[in-house]
Amino acid sequence: MVLAGCSEWGGCTLSxxxxxxxxIRDAAEGTPIAATASGTVTDGSYEESLRLYDGSxxxxxxxxxxxxxxxxxxxxxxxxxxxxxxxxxxxGCHVDTVTLRAxxxxxx
Numbered sequence: 302m303v304l305a306g307c308s309e310w311g312g313c314t315l316s317x318x319x320x321x322x323x324x325i326r327d328a329a330e331g332t333p334i335a336a337t338a339s340g341t342v343t344d345g346s347y348e349e350s351l352r353l354y355d356g357s358x359x360x361x362x363x364x365x366x367x368x369x370x371x372x373x374x375x376x377x378x379x380x381x382x383x384x385x386x387x388x389x390x391x392x393g394c395h396v397d398t399v400t401l402r403a404x405x406x407x408x409x
Contacts, residue, residue: 313394320363320389320396323351325374328404333358338376338405342387344368367391372401379405 321342325335336357342349347368354361363370370387382403390397 316395317364318395319354319361319398320366320368321361321370321372321387322354322398322400323360323372323374324358324400324402325360325376326402326404328406334376334405335360338374340372340374343371343373363389363396365396367396374403374405376405378408380408
């Protein structure tokens with residue numbers, strides 16, 4: 302099936318947008334470390350693991366899901382990182398993606 306436009310979908314696209322993107326870097330050096338980090342997004346009883354997104358710079362989660370999240374990132378050799386009260390809003394067709402930057406500190 303070929304769509305001539307988006308009018309059949311109310312102007313919406315067929316893309317799937319993440320609710321949360323997290324850019325993960327070493328705080329001291331600024332180097333990306335998302336490829337070897339892991340994390341979760343949590344909203345009440347909902348919990349999802351962050352997945353690699355767009356190469357090795359970011360991790361993503363909560364696809365097309367509005368909510369208020371706690372975002373946690375862990376990496377061996379680094380202090381765990383957390384951001385609370387991350388609000389993802391529904392804008393009709395998709396969610397407004399919230400982009401965070403986690404600058405991880407090396408563990409003592």
